[in-house]
Each structure stands twice: as C-alpha cells, then as structure tokens.
Amino acid sequence: MLTAKAEIIKNLIDGDWVSSGNEETLNSINPANKEEVVAVFQASQVEDVKRAIEAANQAFQSWANTPPSKRAAILNKAADYLESNVEQFAEELTREEGKAIGASKKEVMRSAQTLRYYAVEGQSHTGETFPQDDPDMKVTSELEPLGVVTVITPWNFPISIPARKIAPALITGNTVVFKPSSETPLIAYRLVEALYHAGLPSGVLNFITGNSRDIGDSLVDHPAVKAVTFTGSTGAGERIHKNVSLDTRTQMELGGKNPIIVMDDADINQAAQLTINGGFSLTGQACTGTSRAIVMKEVKEKFLQALVEKTSSLKVGDGFKEGVTLCPLASEKQLQNVLNYIAIGKEEGAYLVYGGEQLTEGEHHSGYYMEPTIFSNVTPNMRIAQEEIFGPVIAVMEVESYEEAISVANGVDYGLSASIVTNNLKTAQLFTKEIQAGTVKVNRTTTGNLINAPFGGVKKSSTSTFRESGRAGLEFFTQIKTVYVGS
Template sequence: MIQLLTTKVETYKNYIDGKWVDSQAGATFQSVNPANKDDIVGGFQASSKQDVKDAIEAASRAFPAWAQASPSKRAAILNKAAALLEQNVDQLAEELTREEGKIIGAAKQEVLRSAETLRYYAIEGQSFTGETFPNDDPNMKVTTEREPLGVITVITPWNFPLSIPARKIAPALITGNTVVFKPSSDTPLIAYRLVEALHKAGIPKGVINFITGSSSDIGDSLVNHPAVRAVTFTGSTSAGEHIHKNTSFTTRTQMELGGKNPLIVMDDADIDLAADLTVNGGFNLTGQACTGTSRVLVMKGLKERYVQKLIEKTSALKIGDGFENGVIIGPLANEKQLKNVLKYIEIGKEEGATLVYGGRQLAYGKYEKGYYVEPAIFTNVTADMRIAKEEIFGPVVAVIEVESYEEAITIANNVEYGLSAAIVTNNLKIAHRFTKDIQAGTVKVNRTTTGNLMNAPFGGLKRSSTSTFRESGRVGLEFFTQVKTVYIGC
C-alpha cells in the first residue's frame, strides 16, 4: 500500500511530453527506507487516469518523428544516458540502497549493469534489420523490414528497479518506439534517475514519459488505452495475468513473472559448492529475486552433510543495513514482504516441515525500524507442501530429500512455474540430461539459479512467462518490432 505524504520531504514530479509536472490529482505519496521506516526517501506523484492519458497521448504524438529518427541519433542518446549513470554511480547506488534495501556493492553493480545495457542496445539496435529472400524472378526483390510498434507501456518491479527498466526501455527506444514507464511505488526514485538521465541526454519530448502511482488506481489505464501497442511487465504472476486479460487482442504483451526455482544436488556433488550456490541463490538480495533458489532437491546420501554445511555457511551471513560493512542480507523491501515471508515460515511449520535454522523476525536494536528477517532453512519438506510449491519471494529455502535423479526431476517439474533451475554434479551425462529434462527457461549446471547475461535471452516457461518474446540479448529487440514483407518488381 502506498503511504500518503505526511512529512516535508523533496517531492519528485512525473515526466510527460518533455516536462517535469505534478499529477493533476494533486496527491503525493512517500517512498521509505526499508532499513529504517522513519527515513523518508522522497515524495512522488500519486498519478491519476488523466495523467496516464496525457502520457500516452504525448508518446503517441512523438512516435512518428522518433520512428523516422536515424539509428545513430537514438544510439547517441542511449550512450549519453549510460555515461551519466556511470558518472553518478556512487550517488545512484546510495539512493538505490536507501530506497530498496540491497547492499551497496550490489547497488553499484546494478547501476553499472544498467549503463552497460543502454550501451549494448545502442550497438545491437543499429544492426537489427530484416532479410532478403532469393526467388525465381530475376526482376523482383523480396525483403522484410522491421518497424517499431508505437507506444510501449513499461511496468517494472522493485527488486531490480534500475536494471529491469533499462533492459526494457533501451530496446524499445533504439527500435523507434515511444515509452510510458511506470515503476514500482516502492522504488520510484531510482527509476526517476533513469528518466532524468535520458532527459539530460537530449531525448525528444514525448519519447519517454514517466508516471508514478498505485497500480490499483492507474494500472488498467496504462494497458487498455487503444494507442498502446505493447505492454512489457515484470512482476507477480497474478498481476501479469490481470494485465494480460485487460489488454486488447491487438496489443502485444511480454510478461516475466514468478518462479519456484530448484537446485538439484547429485550424489557426486561438491558439497561446499552446493551450499555456496544455495546461499548465493537463496539468500542474496534477501531472497527477493524471481530466479532465486527456493527448493533444493538433495540426494538422500548427501542430505545430512549438505544441510550441516548449509547451516554453517548461512549462520556466517551478516544481516543489517546495506550501507554497513560486511552485510550480505539487507531488509526486505517493505512491510508487505515481511508479513508474507513470516506467514510462509509459519505455514512451513504447520505443514510439518522442520525449521532447522533462522526464520525469526529481527525487531530489536539496530533492526527495530527495519523489515528484517533471518534466512530460514526447512528440512523434511515434501513436494506437496505449500512452501515447496508457492513463490515466497524471500530468504526461505526448502530442502527436499530424493533418492534418484528421476525423482528429483519429477518433483522439480511438478510446479506451475518454470523460470530458472540448476544442478550440481560432476557427471557430464547427467548434466546433459538435466538441460533437456528440466522445464525452465534458464538452465544452469554448477552455477546458481540467479543471474543472467546481458547478451543472452532471458525468460520463463509455464506460468513464469507468456513465453512469447524473450528479454535480454539480441532477441530482446524482437518484441518491440513488427515485420513487413516487401515485394519490388520492375
């Protein structure tokens, strides 16, 4: 829920048609620091449906000229914006940590990764073109051309509030589309900074538009306006399904949604590596990654040693404010996340799983004003338990004992999600089998379930995605273009 503005703080504006403007509704809300809920990051516009309409109409007016702009002009703007992000990395990382809660090192990496994404698409977009087809008529030429779609609505989450917008907005802009961008209300400031960088880089008015506010108030208006040609969204599966159902059949959608990502630990696995991958995949970013490790399917003979090693490594993790030296686990992003994680920890206990480590809310001393919880490790988990099937989006790992590779694959695939999966093994034959047997869009061997290359496709299967167009990499440009086939004879 958005917290209404009650104290005097700096208030940031929407960006519509090349101008920084207040919402016509006249209302604002606060973004707070999850490490200290008394620390107000800033005030932001609680936008109205009229603001959305204005933003979409501005983007629609700007589209014809931007679609005709040279690829080098578009690329130059992306490169200038990237340079601004890099030049201000320290400030932006501090704002990101304060607003989202992630540790400062991860925040710096995200800022630099976002700048790299803008540069990547500035290059790739200039060579993204159609094809020429051979035919039997020597006096005819047959080609395809890739054209921009028009107005794109971009809706993004709070866990990677700079890098996810960058990997959506950059390919949209370089291919000649115009954008209406709504970030999460938990992290609007760092999103504001991205738009500010594009503004300072000289982007023409109306090409990028930025509005903040509650999805319950303006979400439908962002996706069902007849001028919106495509919607790209990252967030929960339930929200993605709602968006998908509320768009016209002529509106293209790209939905990257939830996950319940498994890590399989085979008999021949390096236990140290398996435990490290679990900790990194399950507890980094406080477990708030759609590709985070939430289930570990470990062979019976290794289970006790693996769990002991996992507890040992988890207990060494320092919890605290992301600015504090040595901290690995920061706060959860908001009170809703905290309540949800604590709820699932209780559900796990009630279902009969054994909580062998952590799971307590930390609400004393330096933790008193933040949304902190210890990472939780459950054993004696069965595949039918809710903590083994439902996305928690927090630092909770369910360890499931299995007796064979076949059993592990069956359990791993028997969920509604299919985003990311990994296996720990030295058996090359098993590794190859796993890459074919597992139902996931991202598959890894001896690596964590989290993380993806900027230049490689990313996306899920089943209810983790619409599985239509992938994000990231060169194929990430395809969603934002349509193909026209041209026959020229003489």
C-alpha cells in the same frame, strides 16, 4: 515523516515535469529505517495516464523516423550520465530498496552497460532479402516499431530491469510510457533523468508513478498502446494479459520457484554455497532466487549440515554496513508475506532447521529485518514447495534418484530458472534437456543472467513468447513487413 533528504519526484509527460492532476502524493520508505522518507512521488490517476499515452502517441512518428545512429547516441550519452553519478545513485538505491551498497553500484553500472549494448545491437537489427525466381522482383522484409509501449517494472531491480526494457524499445523507434514500482520510484526516476538529460525528444519517454490499483488497467487498455512489457507477480501478469486488446503485444516475466538439484557426487561445500548465494542474495528477493534445494538422500544430512553452518555466519543488517549479507526486506508488506509463509510451512509439517524470526532488537529495531530461514522435510505438495515466497526461505527436499529429482523440480507451475550440482557430465547434459526452465545452469547459482543472452521462463513464469536481454530482446519491439517490388 518527511526528512530533509527526501526528494519530490514529478511525472514526466510530453517533456514537462508535472504533478498529478489531483496533486496527491505517496512516500517511498527506507526499509532499513522505516522512519525515513527517501522520496515523495505522484499518486497519479487515470487522466494523468491518458495524457502520457497521448503524448507518446503524438511523438511516435517523429521518433520512428529518427536515424538509428541518433537514437544510439542518446543511449550512450545517458549511459555516461549514469556512470558519472554512480556513487550518488547507488546510495539512493540502497536507501530506497535496501540492498547492499556494492550490489547497488553494480546495478547502476549494469544499467549503463545495457544502454550501451542496445545502442550497438539496435543499429544492426534489420530485415532480410529473400531469394526467388523472378529476376525483375526484389523481396525483402523490414522491421518496424510497434508504437506506444507501456513498461511496468518491479522494485527488486528497480533500474536494471527498466533499462533492459526501455533501451531496446527506444533504439527500435518506439515511444514509452514507464510506470515503476511504488516502492522504488527515485532510482527509476534517475534512469528517466539520464535519458532526458541525454536529449531524448519530448513525449518519447513519459514517466508515471502511482498505485497499480488506481492506474494499472489504464496503462494497458488504451487503444494507442501497442505493447506491454511487464515484470512482476504472476497474478498481475494474468490481469494485464486479460485486459489488453487483441492487437496489443505482451511480454511477461513473472514468478519463479527455482530449484537447485544436489546429486550424490556433488561437492557438498560448493552445493551449499551455491544454494546460499542463490537463495539469500538480495534477501531472497530475486525472481531467479533459489527457493528449493532438491537433494539426494545419501548426501542430504551432510548438505543440510553445511548449509546451516554457512548460513549461521551470515550477517543481517543495513546495506551500507561492511560485511552485511542479508539486508532488510523491501517493505513491511513483503516482510509480512514472508513471515506468513514461514507460519504456513510450520503448519504443513515442515521442520524449521534455522531462522524463521523477525529481527527487532538493537540495530534491527527500525527496519524490516528477518533471519535467513531453512526448512527441511519439505514434501512436494506443501505450499512452501509450490508457491513463490520471494524472501530468504529455502526448502530442502529429499529424493532418492535423479528421475525423482527431475519430477519434483518440474512439478510446479513455474519454470524460470534451475540449476544442478554434479560432477557427472552425462547427468548434467540430461538435466539441461529435461528440466522445464527458461534459464538452466550447471554448477552455478540459479540467479544471474548476462546482458547479451536471452532471458525468460516457461509455464507461468512467462508468456513464453518474447525473451528479454540480448539480441532476442529487440524482437518484441518490432514487427515484420514483407515488401515485394517488381520492375
């Protein structure tokens, strides 16, 4: 059903807001109330994508020649727009994705901060001058933009992830074709609206919505596309990587199976709270979320008791309600995926310690709610210990030594984020060297990363090439030209 509040979102192609060529649309549903349509957006087709890429290609040279200070001014003005509309945009984000309203406000503000960060850092992203023996020659390197960049983003951080990709792409002189997740097109549109309102020239940023199965390949295999930056599932990332041409650069942030190791000298209450914060925040729908708690045998029962006790006090509900810790899962598809993995865990012989059920009564009747879930007696070969679930499910695994803990932690295909809880500095330092992960933490949750620090994974969590965030996030969007000038 189309509610009174539902906004109709059009594509942005070459500076014009337009419907898809076939005029078909899709609905964005409120996961807390599946009867509410939050937004109606375009079900774009291949021809729409081609038009967007061609527009970006036509706009490229002019934008590349635009002074960096003018590009930065646009990013700063767009940040102003987000900040001045934070209340409205946060409310829309909660209605569309389901997360708590406080988290939504932080995400909108973080996106504004990202725009401002790259407005500054991008202006000092330059080449080098190289010493050499010929006094009549000067050797320098110059950093040039790549061209058209395709940006494809997920639904779990539907404005902050696009911001950290689009801002560095634009400040370095590239043009962009942006496809957000079909679950969260409205808040993605707000970011585009902010940049458009700030004076971005026509064709520099083009916005396309629709199903990946219809337009996914056409977004990456067009010869004008010189780079693809993608955050999403490992399977989708592998497909993109195979479909791009040899001269198309890729940046992939993919799945995770992130561990927290709890040593026998750890503060158990702290360890349990860190595990809950990492595993159940955003209802477990974070790529850096804690999904495995690898615990020393001596403290496993004490840890499990503290984990269950703290979990039992969590409140599941609508993100607009006070005191809610776990909000709905983002979609029916996501809910069913998590429930399927819970069934798999039971079949594999893991012991269901807490939760594991969908919530359908009372205030939960109209949303995609479920209980936070804890499994114990999980062994390394189980699927729930190996595969990304992307929901509020924590697998507790018992080990007898630090060496075994590291072996178990590293014994998966992923390497995005990892943490250890210990009071032993030597153990902590050893962990930071031996763990196979792109983000490594000590006595902190596996979740969260700074705007100004590099972010990315190893193994199948990333292409292990270019990092996002920080100054490192600029490198993906430029190529080096070495210039020799003699007199």
